[in-house]
Amino acid sequence: MDTLKNLREELTAEYITTQNFLEGFPTNKNDYAPHSKSMKLGSLTNHILDIFGWPYIILNTDFIDLSSDYKPIIGEDKKSLQDKLDSEFNKSITALEEAKEEDLEPQWSIRKDGIKLMEWSKYGAMRQGLNQITHHRAQLGVYFRLLDIPVPGSYGPSADTTTT
Numbered sequence: 001m002d003t004l005k006n007l008r009e010e011l012t013a014e015y016i017t018t019q020n021f022l023e024g025f026p027t028n029k030n031d032y033a034p035h036s037k038s039m040k041l042g043s044l045t046n047h048i049l050d051i052f053g054w055p056y057i058i059l060n061t062d063f064i065d066l067s068s069d070y071k072p073i074i075g076e077d078k079k080s081l082q083d084k085l086d087s088e089f090n091k092s093i094t095a096l097e098e099a100k101e102e103d104l105e106p107q108w109s110i111r112k113d114g115i116k117l118m119e120w121s122k123y124g125a126m127r128q129g130l131n132q133i134t135h136h137r138a139q140l141g142v143y144f145r146l147l148d149i150p151v152p153g154s155y156g157p158s159a160d161t162t163t164t
Helices: 003-023 041-051 054-060 077-098 122-146
Strands: 063-065 107-112 116-119
Touching: 003 041, 003 077, 003 122, 041 077, 041 122, 054 077, 054 122, 107 122, 116 122
Parallel strands: 063 107
Antiparallel strands: 107 116
């Protein structure tokens, strides 16, 4: 099995789906949150886009410390968000194209203030990232629905993309 090919294909499919969500990104709604415990729409969207850069980070480090190593670029409008998605995706696709299967085996961790929070193989960390994209983009779909923004289909049509 060509694990790297599968990761590239899955990341590419998630990229295309996320592009469709960005097409509907609303103006002047970055501070919207459906609940006081929810992330704001702008923060949630930026987090989704950050995750597209994880394969690059994972393949080039042994860990990331969120208190010191994590300094994401923040997009605030549709254009800057699309630019961010493109940049993160392209870095990661290139890293996956240059990687070897054995590069997926070492352990990789997320830390905060030097304390290890989670650890996986590098492959496992990338799978976790892909799952996070799906999870958070589904949250974004709920925000869109609550704001009356058409929700694009992710793994098939949505109620807004079907014609009946």
